[in-house]
Every structure is written in structure tokens, then in C-alpha cells.
Amino acid sequence: MTNSLMIRARDVHKRFGAVEVLKGVSLDVDKGEVIAVIGPSGSGKSTFLRCLIHLETIHRGHIEIEGEALVTTDAQGHCHYVPPAEISRVCRKMGMVFQHFNLFPHLTVLQNLIEAPLTVKGALRDEIVPKAEALLRKVGLYDKRDSYPSRLSGGQKQRVAIARALAMEPDIMLFDEPTSALDPELTGEVLSTMRELAEEHMTMLVVTHEMAFAREVAGRAVFMDGGVVVEARPARELFAAPQHPRTRAFLEKML
Amino acid sequence: MDYIATILPPLLQGSAVTLQVFLITLVLAVPLGLGLALVRISRFKFLGGLVNGYIWLMRGTPLMLQMLFIYFALPFIPIIGVRLPDFPSAILAFVLNYSAYFAEIFRAGIQSIDRGQYEGAKVLGLSYPQTMRRIVLPQVIKRILPPMSNETITLVKDTSLIYVLAMNDLLRAARGIVQRDFTTSPFVVAAAFYLIMTLVLTYGFQRLEKKYAVYDE
Numbered sequence: 001m002t003n004s005l006m007i008r009a010r011d012v013h014k015r016f017g018a019v020e021v022l023k024g025v026s027l028d029v030d031k032g033e034v035i036a037v038i039g040p041s042g043s044g045k046s047t048f049l050r051c052l053i054h055l056e057t058i059h060r061g062h063i064e065i066e067g068e069a070l071v072t073t074d075a076q077g078h079c080h081y082v083p084p085a086e087i088s089r090v091c092r093k094m095g096m097v098f099q100h101f102n103l104f105p106h107l108t109v110l111q112n113l114i115e116a117p118l119t120v121k122g123a124l125r126d127e128i129v130p131k132a133e134a135l136l137r138k139v140g141l142y143d144k145r146d147s148y149p150s151r152l153s154g155g156q157k158q159r160v161a162i163a164r165a166l167a168m169e170p171d172i173m174l175f176d177e178p179t180s181a182l183d184p185e186l187t188g189e190v191l192s193t194m195r196e197l198a199e200e201h202m203t204m205l206v207v208t209h210e211m212a213f214a215r216e217v218a219g220r221a222v223f224m225d226g227g228v229v230v231e232a233r234p235a236r237e238l239f240a241a242p243q244h245p246r247t248r249a250f251l252e253k254m255l
Numbered sequence: 256m257d258y259i260a261t262i263l264p265p266l267l268q269g270s271a272v273t274l275q276v277f278l279i280t281l282v283l284a285v286p287l288g289l290g291l292a293l294v295r296i297s298r299f300k301f302l303g304g305l306v307n308g309y310i311w312l313m314r315g316t317p318l319m320l321q322m323l324f325i326y327f328a329l330p331f332i333p334i335i336g337v338r339l340p341d342f343p344s345a346i347l348a349f350v351l352n353y354s355a356y357f358a359e360i361f362r363a364g365i366q367s368i369d370r371g372q373y374e375g376a377k378v379l380g381l382s383y384p385q386t387m388r389r390i391v392l393p394q395v396i397k398r399i400l401p402p403m404s405n406e407t408i409t410l411v412k413d414t415s416l417i418y419v420l421a422m423n424d425l426l427r428a429a430r431g432i433v434q435r436d437f438t439t440s441p442f443v444v445a446a447a448f449y450l451i452m453t454l455v456l457t458y459g460f461q462r463l464e465k466k467y468a469v470y471d472e
Contacts, residue, residue, distance in 0.1 A: 105472045
């Protein structure tokens with residue numbers, strides 16, 4: 001089973017100036033697992049996700065993606081990232097969806113999807129366009145292929161963002177509070193797209209405040225607080241019978 | 256009307272000089288300005304500091320002084336000292352001066368792009384140059400069109416400064432006729448010429464703004 005380990009994070013430390021946001025976070029993610037990362041604001045859950053895909057650099061710890069090192073720390077406590085070309089190759093195994101979508105406003109929906117395959121992978125337009133169109137059908141937005149993002153609702157934008165990430169054919173999908181910027185009535189369409197993805201056994205790491213989604217879709221739930229993982233267990237167990245008082249207090253507030 | 260017909264040829268010749276200075280400056284100073292802006296925001300702090308100093312120097316002294324300096328004083332400077340004819344001197348001064356202003360416009364435009372755009376591009380695997388070329392700069396162009404329009408219109412009129420190097424631009428040609436014929440109508444004709452040039456520019460920039468209006472941010 002060792003070769004099905006998709007993410008291996010060990011003792012990850014991250015500081016912003018003097019503030020230590022991650023104080024030794026470890027997490028293993030297996031192939032096909034859907035993991036919900038929950039916790040109060042400022043608990044470091046988003047930062048942890050961003051460290052995995054190198055949007056933030058860590059100060060100590062190890063991160064491996066599909067068995068390949070992104071960053072290691074030697075016995076003296078010095079952190080070593082692999083060379084830049086390696087970093088981008090390793091990180092390309094992951095796709096990421098942001099709270100604020102980060103779609104490219106000057107490109108149409110279809111252009112948003114094919115931009116990275118064309119420029120990064122050197123894909124052929126004739127091959128990538130049908131693939132992108134299939135992804136748009138999958139998220140139910142084929143009829144918006146030639147619209148600009150500003151013409152879409154928040155939920156539609158986020159579905160485009162998911163399709164855009166999938167167009168690079170990642171093995172792992174990271175979601176950073178994908179529904180937090182949406183009106184409540186629009187979260188459902190995004191969550192059901194993510195649910196479909198989970199049913200196709202995509203490996204997913206989801207930072208979320210959607211407790212119902214975490215409980216129903218995630219296999220495991222990770223509760224973070226104060227820059228550490230307080231509790232990580234099968235989602236149903238964690239929600240039904242939280243072990244740690246901090247988890248219990250948080251869930252009582254959320255549910 | 257007959258009188259105006261007689262003064263048109265010299266005024267048209269002057270306009271040709273004006274337009275040459277304008278176009279050559281624009282074609283050279285815009286890319287140079289972009290390059291300066293990219294260096295200024297880069298992680299090479301020392302180079303960025305140099306660009307800062309350069310912009311301060313170019314915006315902090317009169318363009319006319321810069322032109323006079325390049326034409327009259329540059330030949331006497333050791334090592335880099337060269338004696339340039341009047342036209343290249345004027346072009347050099349204009350390009351150096353305007354690239355500083357363009358650099359600041361580009362910098363403001365680039366820095367106004369949301370950090371999320373860089374992050375969105377990065378997680379898709381785009382390198383920094385790819386992100387700049389494909390994602391950031393196309394959006395920057397839309398945002399900087401109004402200040403660029405301002406600056407290019409100013410450039411049309413600033414070309415009249417080349418008279419200090421005794422070059423016959425539109426305004427100097429007009430003034431020559433005014434002094435010769437004791438009539439101010441050449442000034443009116445010159446004004447009309449400037450207005451036509453700025454009208455063309457205004458129209459061009461409006462077209463560009465329309466073209467970029469297909470998307471909102």
C-alpha cells in the first residue's frame with residue numbers, strides 16, 4: 001500500500017514573521033481518499049494546504065507528493081526544497097481550487113480551461129478543446145464556453161475553476177474553502193460537483209466550513225486548531241463522537 | 256484661403272518632423288518602459304534601485320534640459336561622450352524621458368493585478384514569464400489605456416520642444432512664418448494640425464478601450 005500514498009506531510013512548520021502558523025502538522029493522504037480539513041479561522045488549515053502546493057514555503061518539515069520529495073529537512077533543522085524545475089513538476093500532480101476562484105477575467109470560460117494545457121504542457125489545440133468541452137459538460141457549463149467569467153454567478157465560476165484545474169489532469173485536488181465566498185443558495189451546485197468528483201475516486205483534500213459535506217462526503221476528517229492537527233479520524237466517527245474537548249467545542253458551535 | 260495654401264507646405268514639412276519624433280519615441284519608449292517596470296518590481300533589489308534612481312532623474316529634470324545636455328554636454332563626457340546630430344539627440348532624450356513615465360504607468364498597472372491571478376496561474380504550472388505574458392500583461396493593457404492615452408497626447412505636444420536644437424518641427428515652422436509675414440494665422444493652422452493628430456490618437460485609444468471592454472473584471 002505504500003505506493004498508493006499520495007501526500008505525505010511530516011512535522012510541517014510555517015512562520016509568518018514571528019507568528020508560527022503551523023506548529024508541526026503531519027498528514028498522510030492515500031489514493032482516492034477524500035479528506036475534510038476543518039477548524040476555526042486562523043487554525044492554519046488553509047496555510048497547510050498552500051504549503052503542499054508551494055504557494056507558501058515552510059520552515060521545517062517534509063512534504064512528499066506521490067513518493068517524490070518537495071521539501072525535506074536535515075538533521076540540523078535546515079529546510080531544503082528540491083530544484084525549481086522539480087518543484088513545479090511535483091506540484092503539477094495537484095490541482096487547486098481557491099475561495100475566490102482566481103479565474104482569468106480576460107479569457108473566456110473555454111480559454112480559461114485550455115490556457116495551462118497549451119502553455120505548460122504544449123498540448124495541441126485540436127486535442128485539448130474537446131477535452132475541455134467534455135469537462136465543461138461534466139460541470140454543466142458547456143453552454144457558457146464562450147462567456148467571460150464576469151458573466152457567471154459565483155457557483156458557476158467555482159465550477160469553471162474546478163474544470164480548469166481538472167484540465168491539467170491532476171492526481172490530487174486541493175480545495176481551499178471553495179464555497180466560502182458563495183451565496184448560500186449557490187453552494188449546493190459546487191458541492192455536488194465535488195461530490196461527483198469524489199465518487200470518481202479523485203484524491204481530494206478539502207478545507208471547508210461545510211460540516212454536512214465534510215460528514216457525508218469525506219472519508220476522513222481532520223480537525224486543526226492553533227497550528228496543529230488536534231484530531232484526525234474517519235469523518236463519521238469524528239462528527240458522531242469527537243474525542244478531544246476542542247473538537248467537541250468547535251463542532252457544537254458549527255452544528 | 257490662398258494665403259493658407261501658400262503656408263501649408265512648410266507646415267506639412269514641420270508636421271512630418273513632429274510625427275517622426277512622436278512615432279519613433281513611442282515605438283522605442285513603450286517597450287523600454289515595460290522593461291524598466293519589470294526590473295523595478297523584480298526580486299533584484301539593487302537593479303530595482305537603479306531603475307528608481309533613473310526614473311527620479313528623468314522625471315525630476317526638464318525634458319528640454321535633457322535634450323540640451325545630450326546635444327551640447329554629452330560630447331565632453333569622458334568614455335561615453337559622443338557627439339550626436341540634432342535628430343538622434345532629440346530622439347535619445349525623448350526615449351529616455353518618456354520611458355521613465357511609461358515605466359511608472361506599467362508598474363502601477365502590474366501591481367494593480369490581484370495576487371490571486373499569480374496564484375491561479377502558478378498552481379496550473381505556469382512559470383513567472385508565462386504568467387506575465389499570458390495572464391498579467393494582457394490585463395494590464397486594459398487598465399493602463401487611459402493613462403497611456405494621456406501620456407501619448409502629451410508626447411505629441413512635447414515634440415515642439417525640439418526647436419531648441421534648431422529643428423523645424425510644426426510649431427517652429429509656424430513661428431517662422433508668423434515672424435516673416437506678421438500674421439498669426441499660421442498659429443491657428445498649427446493648432447488645427449495638433450488637434451487633428453490628437454483626435455486620431457483619441458479615436459485610436461477609444462477603439463482599443465472598446466476592444467478590451469468585451470470582458471469585465
